[in-house]
Amino acid sequence: MPSLLAVFALVTWQVVADGPLLGPDEQISRALVGHGPVGLAEFFTDLGNMQVALPVLACAIIFSLTRGIRREPLYSALAMAAVPALVVPLKVWTDRQGPLTEATGYYPSGHTATAAVAYGAASMLLVPHLKRSWPMLVAAILLSAATSIGLVLRGYHWPLDVVGSWCLSGVLLMALWVAGRRSRRRSSSSTPTDRGGPGRGAG
Known part of the structure; x- marks a missing residue:
């Protein structure tokens, strides 16, 4: 988690201070925008819509x-509620212009964060009830990655917008995983066990 926060702080600082990373970021974006099947890329971006992920x-x-x-x-x-609570103020504060528009408020990517947290949290809830956990985890990663790829290919976000959201989402998901693990430990420790023998004072 500290490393994710460090990367997020670095990327956010670059965006706010118009740092040197923005040059390569914009070059990569211009090289990627418009590539790939348009319909498929648009479908990928829709995976980050609230109407789909929630x-x-x-x-x-x-x-x-x-x-x-x-x-x-x-x-x-x-x-999930923390996503808009964190992303919206950051968008207002950083005020970054979008790749193909003069409008601002594009950092970090809300669609990326929505997809990552929604699909990641869903996988965490379902994995304990599955015989094999890896297919669900892989599906969550692929859906989140597809959303990010679609957003960049369609020119809806700069790559660093997506990277910042990955870091922010990673922090939320790690906190969720830790909270869930502690909850399961408390539940298991509070469950009475049957030792199979007579109680104290019996007989």
């Missing part, structure tokens, strides 16, 4: 609740 997380939350799990779904909802 129902996926909502289904995972409902599934966990039906299994009698309470804390982890709550933590996941809080992590």
Whole structure:
């Protein structure tokens, strides 16, 4: 987590101070914009829409609740709520202009953060109930990566906008994972165990 915060701070500083990293960032963006199948790239960007990502997380939350799990779904909802709470003020503060527009407020990428946290949190909720965890985790990574690729190819965001959101999302997901692990430990430690023998004072 410290390394993610350090990279996020570095990228944010570069954006605010118009640092030297913005030159290569803009060059990479111009080299990539317009490449690849337009329809597929647009589909990838839609994966980061609230209308798409939130129902996926909502289904995972409902599934966990039906299994009698309470804390982890709550933590996941809080992590998702933290995305706009963090991203919107950062967009206003950094005031970065977009690649193909004069409009500002493009750093960090809200679509990237939405996709990463929604799909990542959903995978964390579902993995404990699956025999194999890696397919769900891989799916979450691929969906988040596809969103980021689509945003850059369509010229909706600079690459550094996406990198900043990856770091921010990574911090939220790591905090969610730690909170979920502690919750499971408390639940397991509070569960009474049957030792199979007579109680004290029996007989």
